[in-house]
Amino acid sequence: MPDVTKTADAAVVATPSVDAPAPQAKPEKPRSLWGDAWRDLRRNPYFIVSSVLIFFLLLIAAFPGMFTSASPTAGDLVKHYIGKPELSKIGSEGWLGYDIQGRSVYARLIYGTRASIIVGICVTAIVTVLGGIVGMIAGYFGGWVDALLSRITDIFFGIPFLLGAMVVLQAFTERTVMVVVFALAFLGWTQMARVMRGAVITVKQADYVHAAKALGAGTTRILFRHILPNAMAPVIVVATIALGGYISAEATLSYLGLGFAAPTVSWGLDISAGVQAIRTSQHILLYPSIMLSLTVLAFIMLGEAVRNALDPKLR
Amino acid sequence: MADLSKNDEAVAAALDVPVQRGEPILQVRNLQKHFPLTQGILFKKQVGAVKAVDGVSFDLYQGETLGIVGESGCGKSTVAKLLMNLERATAGEVFYKGQDITKLSGRALKAVRRNIQMVFQDPYTSLNPRMTVGDIIGETFDIHPEVAPKGERRRKVQELLDVVGLNPEYINRYPHQFSGGQRQRIGIARGLALNPEIIICDEPVSALDVSVQAQVINLMEKLQDEFNLSYIFIAHDLSIVRHISDRVGVMYLGKLAEIGTDSEIYDHPTHPYTQALLSAVPVPDPQARANRDRIILTGDVPSPANPPSGCRFRTRCWKAQEKCSTEMPVLAIPERFRGQDTLAAHESACHFAEERDVVHAS
Amino acid sequence: MSTIDKTASVPAPRASGEHNGPLLEVKDLHVEFHTRDGVAKAVNGVNYSVDAGETLAVLGESGSGKSVTAQAIMGILDMPPGKIPQGEILFRGEDMLKMADEDRRKIRGRKIAMIFQDALSSLNPVLTVGYQLGEMFRVHQGMSKKDAQRKAIELMDKVKIPAAKARVSDYPHQFSGGMRQRIMIAMALALEPDLIIADEPTTALDVTVQAQVMDLLAELQREYNMGLILITHDLGVVADVADKIAVMYAGRIVEQAPVHELYARPAHPYTRGLLDSIPRLDQKGQELYAIKGLPPNLLKVPSGCAFNPRCPKATDLCRTEIPALVPVTEQDGADLPGRKSACHFWKETIHG
Structure with a gap:
């Protein structure tokens, strides 16, 4: 990795303007495809913007106390009546106003981040691993294994995503983070399975896979050394974009009263509460919505940037 | 189970016996590969078969190069995959040192793989793009650890790079x-790593630039002498095949049409397909070109799913008669040349085999 | 090339059928x-x-x-x-x-x-x-x-x-x-x-x-x-x-000739190398002639003649000066219509 970064730096320095002559014969260093993609990513403004945003979101989720000293749950009904935002007092408890119960909207945004990010990351992780395994097995072994797994995938795929999650959630009385994660992952894996299956089928036909077989390589080696590393790219892209989707799905479920419930702080719950006060205090709805959109946007932008960097057609 | 692995070991031991120069090292007998054509999604029903390889027999002698030529779809690449056991044969046998390798699996198959290796056509897809050159070549030692002890692997990889004419310092690229x-050289180094006896080359230079083709061909010839290799050289470029091969087999629609030494096939072809193929080769010499005998075939190669009855070439052949559609010609020395001291006396699957020189300007 | 005069490069009228x-x-x-x-x-x-x-x-x-x-x-x-x-x-x-x-x-x-x-x-x-x-x-x-x-x-x-x-x-x-x-x-x-x-x-x-x-x-x-x-x-x-051939190498034309002439007497070492490196169909040759080295990397085309690192005839002149595509003549100076070569040593290549 240090080698790659060094090369990247050299190239950035060497091509300040488009009309500059080709860089002088620099010694060619090992450059992996991942390294090349990383070099591309670093120069993509979308990547920079989205990764800065995501970095802050992760920081907020991990250490909400760093950003506000106010409590998201302690409500002071008196403040409800004076609850309009005072945007000039950036970062203070009341700068984004107070909600109906007199809780700081800002504090709730900060503390709500954690639920969204955890749901997004956990669901994506589970879905990628589970769907990835199913897709890889179906794509690699083909035949009846593929027929069986693909039909099962299709059955799950046929159930509307949110509807399925709602049904699952109804079965639980206590809706902890893990329950919500389970509900979303229950149907979410099908998308990954399909992407992975397609990628594996493409890679499986490559000559280097035949070459490994001709050398006598076993199934495990072929799958993990040859197929997986080359089939990962589309899965990574879809997973990144889907992460944003899961966050918004969680908000939707919470909004509908099926996701998180009261003591948990969640943007979905706040949006739901905000709708009730839409006539008088629009800010209660506005800020959680902006936060949610920004988060989803950040992940979609990141996914797009990664797609451009990994797409072999642009190479 | 124990019995089976003992059997495997016996097979492995038998494969270590060297073969004398000029003895057959690989004997292919009536090799067939039919890809089933199916209908239906869940309950598949076979409605036919693509007869990619349909009864091919030949011998490969130790230390020689056997060229196999033919147009796309004639089954020559499938033959390579069958010999490598990358596809399972539908019928027929491949004897390697007297052992039928088409039905092997497990340890015995792995032992065979040490001795039969392959060089692929497209150097752009035959190397895993996410592995370094060192890992690509070194992987062979991970799979067959007995070939090189762990500490020596890196040095061995560098040696191999040097053998194929690449800078050993490129190991981490x-x-x-x-x-x-250069990529094709890496592919060759990978094929050489296990010190095999036979290398099957599937169009190894057709994806390369003209000026680089000669380098790779020369390298392959040098390596053959150095490591005492036997080659099966599959290609569609007839000039290159003549250059590198001791014997040449011509394939058409899954069958061998004609087989013989390079001079027998190129200077004394007796099968009309071979003659047409040779006469169609563009020759980089406008002078000679004008004086050459040219046969321009009409039509295209028929589908291997539904090959013509009798002789498969009859639909495009100018000599075709009634007999050709009813009787399949066998690959043998034609009767009229049998016992004669002429280069035309070599195996040719044609009822009306006759000599015709299409290569040399008249 | 030389037959074109200045006026021809001025945009001609739409129906330019009379263009000569x-x-x-x-x-x-x-x-x-x-x-x-x-x-x-x-x-x-x-x-x-x-x-x-x-x-x-x-x-x-x-x-x-x-x-x-x-x-x-x-x-x-x-x-x-x-x-x-x-x-x-x-x-x-x-x-x-x-x-x-x-x-x-x-x-x-x-x-x-x-x-x-x-x-x-x-x-x-x-x-x-x-x-x-x-x-x-x-x-x-x-x-x-x-x-x-x-x-x-x-x-x-x-x-x-x-x-x-x-x-x-x-x-x-x-x-x-x-x-x-x-x-x-x-x-x-x-x-x-x-x-x-x-x-x-x-x-x-x-x-x-x-x-x-x-x-x-x-x-x-x-x-x-x-x-x-x-x-x-x-x-x-x-x-x-x-009818005629232009041989290109690294983005330049290195030789131009009527087809028969090119094959009979190449005037550029690259063309000659190419012709020599092709195996023959009508006879079994010895070891093939191979042009050494690799095709040029267009990001760093060699200085001087782009073919110099692969050329058996290359001298210091070839490494510094880009050869122009010049008309090729017979040994006695007689015209060879349509023939050009971009090699400092075309004379040696075609006649030597």
Whole structure:
């Protein structure tokens, strides 16, 4: 990795303007495809913007106390009546106003981040691993294994995503983070399975896979050394974009009263509460919505940037 | 189970016996590969078969190069895959040192793989783009640890790079940092790593630039002498095949049409397909071109799913008669040349075999 | 080249039928690509011309710039990353690079047509062959659907597709490779262009089919008196049909000659090396001659003559000074019409 970064730096320095002559014969260093993609990513403004945003979101989720000293749950009904935002007092408890119960909207945004990010990351992780395994097995072994797994995938795929999650959630009385994660992952894996299956089928036909077989390589080696590393790219892209989707799905479920419930702080719950006060205090709805959109946007932008960097057609 | 692995070991031991120069090392007998054509999604029903390889027999002698030529779809690449056991044969046998390898699996198959290796056509897809050159070649030692002890692997990989004419310092580079010719050298180094006896080359230079083709061909000839290799050289370029091969087999629609030494096939072809094929080769010499006998075939190669009855070439052959559609010609020395001291007396699957020189300007 | 005078490069009137110079003339064309690794100089000052009825073969390996030049002529270069910093492409004396897009589009397809290597990916898989052939007439000439269909069948007959009437409503994948290439040729011919650019038209085909397609192309060219630019890497194909040959290396033309002369007496070490490195069909040779080294990396083309690192004759002069493409003469100074070489030592190469 240090080698790659060094090369990247050299190239950035060497091509300040488009009309500059080709860089002088620099010694060619090992450059992996991942390294090349990383070099591309670093120069993509979308990547920079989205990764800065995501970095802050992760920081907020991990250490909400760093950003506000106010409590998201302690409500002071008196403040409800004076609850309009005072945007000039950036970062203070009341700068984004107070909600109906007199809780700081800002504090709730900060503390709500954690639920969204955890749901997004956990669901994506589970879905990628589970769907990835199913897709890889179906794509690699083909035949009846593929027929069986693909039909099962299709059955799950046929159930509307949110509807399925709602049904699952109804079965639980206590809706902890893990329950919500389970509900979303229950149907979410099908998308990954399909992407992975397609990628594996493409890679499986490559000559280097035949070459490994001709050398006598076993199934495990072929799958993990040859197929997986080359089939990962589309899965990574879809997973990144889907992460944003899961966050918004969680908000939707919470909004509908099926996701998180009261003591948990969640943007979905706040949006739901905000709708009730839409006539008088629009800010209660506005800020959680902006936060949610920004988060989803950040992940979609990141996914797009990664797609451009990994797409072999642009190479 | 114990019995089986003992059997495997016996097979492995038998494969270590060297073969004398000029003795057959690989004997292919009536090799067939039919790809089933199915209908239906869940309950598949076979409605036919693509007869990619349909009864091919030949011998490969130790130390020689056997060229196999033919147009796309004639089954020559499938033959390579069958010999490598990358596809399972539908019928027929491949004897390697007297052992039928088409039905082997497990340890015995792995032992065979040490001795039969392959060089692929497209150097751009035959190397894993996410592995370094060192890993690509070194992987062979991970799979067959007995070939090189762990501490020596890196040195061995560098040695191999040196043997194929690449800078050993390139060991940590990735395939996309090399040109096509260099990549093919890496592919050859991988094929050589296990010190095999036979290398099957499937169009090894057709994806390369003209000026680089000669380098790779020369390298392959040098390596053959150095490591005492036997080659099966599959290609569609007839000039290159003549250059490198001791014997040549011509394939058409899954069958061998004609087989013989290079001079027998190129200077004394007796099968009309071979003659047409040779006469169609563009020759980089406008002078000679004008004086050459040219046969321009009409039509295209028929589908291997539904090959013509009798002789498969009859639909495009100018000599075809009634007999050709009813009787399949066998690959043998034609009767009229049998016992004669002429280069035309070699195996040819044609009812009306006759000599015709299409290569040399008249 | 030298026959063109100043007035010819002044935009000629629309109906430029009276233009006397070559049909197409490329002058000092440069093309570069801006990639993340730097600027790749794909074409570095190419000059060539084609007359009506003449076949120019552009011979070169991958990265020689032969296809890029053709794409620049057709105006189908991807820009960016491609860029044409200088040069002229004169069609009947008119510089196509300075034309309005609208005028250029009128030339493309109607006056200059192109045939690609991969016929399958050049045809739309969801439209019938007849529809795609007829489209040319409907779009360019406003023909009715029925007339266009009739024309399509006529064209398919022309390129000798058997049972054209029955096959006109088949889809591209129902045809074999050779037949698809014929359809591509039919499409290029549809509007009876003055010039056809064929980029490796037979490379993807089998030898027995190759011969059929090349013969067809040559026959149609004679019939319509078209100019033909044949781009290929195959010295054999070139020998068959070309009138004159331009050999390209690293974005430059290194040698130009009438076809027979080139094969008999190459005047550039690269051409000579190429000819020597091809195995012969009619005799079993010894070890092949191999040009050493690798094709040039366009990001860092060697200084001086681009071929110098691979050339057996290279001297210090070759490493510093770019050789110009100069006329080649006989030993006694007699003219060799049409012959040029970009080698400092062409005399030694051709006569030595």
